[in-house]
Amino acid sequence: MEGVLVTGSASAELTGECVRCLEPITDEIEVDLQELFVYDDRDHDSEEDDEVSMLQDDLLDLESLLRDAVVLALPFQPVCEDDCPGLCPECGARLLDDPDHAHEAPIDPRWAGLAALQQDQQHRE
Numbered sequence: 001m002e003g004v005l006v007t008g009s010a011s012a013e014l015t016g017e018c019v020r021c022l023e024p025i026t027d028e029i030e031v032d033l034q035e036l037f038v039y040d041d042r043d044h045d046s047e048e049d050d051e052v053s054m055l056q057d058d059l060l061d062l063e064s065l066l067r068d069a070v071v072l073a074l075p076f077q078p079v080c081e082d083d084c085p086g087l088c089p090e091c092g093a094r095l096l097d098d099p100d101h102a103h104e105a106p107i108d109p110r111w112a113g114l115a116a117l118q119q120d121q122q123h124r125e
């Protein structure tokens with residue numbers, strides 16, 4: 001008697017990018033909604049009007065209800081796959097495309113002189 005109880009579900013299409021490899025991803029979510037919209041009864045002296053959804057001239061404004069429900073349902077850190085390995089820290093290649101991706105171990109600059117010597121020796125042989 002105090003208002004209208006709204007129940008339902010809404011679905012939305014998501015687009016974004018993987019937080020690990022930046023690959024574009026699309027997804028779909030479905031959220032359940034339930035909210036009581038109370039009649040706008042000005043005789044009520046409620047100081048919590050902001051917390052309560054009101055009927056406005058027999059109309060329901062579902063926007064904030066929908067927005068809140070969808071935002072809460074959004075994945076906090078969307079990934080293209082659960083075990084997405086991300087990007088190569090050396091060159092930025094996407095590791096999912098190239099699982100065997102590897103670089104030769106970087107040469108410690110203190111040994112760089114020895115490496116040059118080794119190359120020199122191989123050259124002479």
Ligand SMILES: [Zn+2]
Pocket residue numbers: 018019020021022023079080081084085086
């Ligand atoms: Zn990814």
Ligand SMILES: [Zn+2]
Pocket residue numbers: 088089090091092093101102103
């Ligand atoms: Zn790489």
